[in-house]
Amino acid sequence: MKLSAPVYHLKRQAKLLSREAKIPLHEALDRVAAQEGFASWSLLAAKAAEAAPAGILFAQLAPGDLVLVGARPGHGKTLMCLELAVEAMKSGHRGVFFTLEYTQRDVLGRFRAIGADPARFNDRFVFDNSDAISADYIVRTLAAAARGTLVVIDYLQLLDQKRENPDLMAQVRTLKAFARDRGLILVFISQIDRSYDPARKPVPDISDVRLPNPLDLSLFDKTCFLNKGEIRFHAAG
Template sequence: MKLSAPLRLSAPLYRLKRQARQLSRRDGIPLHAALDRTAAAEGFRSWSLLAARHADRSPAARLYPRLSPGDLVLVAARPGQGKTLLSLELAAQAMRAGHRGIYFSLEDTEREVPARFAAFGADPARFGDRFAFDGDDGICADHVAVRLADCPPGTLAVIDYLQLLDQRRDTPPLADQMRRLRALAAEREAVLVFVSQIDRRYDPAAKPLPDLGDVRRPNPLDLRLFTKTCFLQGGKVHFAAAG
């Protein structure tokens, strides 16, 4: 299933957001003002209107209904392609449906989360206790299992990112962690979304979209553990069943 950018914008949303950040630094204006100026150039009165339109037609809105309880989803791309944004949009879709969303990250801080959600017209505070952020330095399969121990069915958790689970010497091998997390997702009827790096050798000029063979794996990992995959490049999204 291939999806292209749903709005006729001069660039994909994640690139427009990057342009706004650059504009904010260059002109010394608040980020929200830079976002609104960027949206105006695209024909929208404000960034919130642009982002809301994107949310209505975004790939996440079309992908979320294709997810099932127990899924392990791989969302992979090179840096700057919007993989974390899409993953958080999936969490927002789950929360709009009345489920819980949890964002595990060793990359972002809690202070950065609102800006992440604002990029697609959402505010995590509006979801109340349906949303939780976890930036603990000890994020691993055991840690995730503890946090999901009492989660209700339908919970969607984003782990940003897959390769960070493989960096600590005091945790089991990544393959063992992933087998445990797959069993956990099935037991709790949850959806686990893993943001993943792509190998630097991937060349978009030679192949429009990356695939499983391009996923960065410092140590062995059976990618058939994932039930769904989603690859991004240049504003395009390819979603497929796996496993």
């Protein structure tokens, strides 16, 4: 059974119901679950956990989030981000993919690789591989983007490769303020440093992000790291 909204949104509904009806939160959660066709909140949560990893991750994202998805080459970070875009579009939002790496044909091929029909989302998906991609360019391009739009930026370390662009820290701060102001979800694909050793640590973490230029990684609200099919998700705070 498909939920009418992401789990985080249903939780917000329950909290509001708890305050308005002056009932315990657990009772409000069960009422919301009943509206979704489940006998209890625990059953709803269990069903949500059975979803694909991208579905689970998407359910934990909220408008205004900055998300970092990192992995070594070939471990699925681009596919994961496209799956997040698909989840957003399935929920009625738009998906935008900014890249300095791929052609539109490449990306459409990857949609098919994850079992998604590009034609189904033709009016909700925007592909942009302009050479001008930077924080300022993204802000201008998405000036009218609707709340809940999920934006993939491929990839983090390329934003300041041109000398005329602001430094990486300034660009990420600009994008963070923009995401919060517009209610967008910004997902950054990130490289992992070559020093990362999977023999010592099965999945990379925030300390393994490749940073050729200074960047305060606490600017990201959530992180997701992948390696050999294993996924680690972390929410700041």
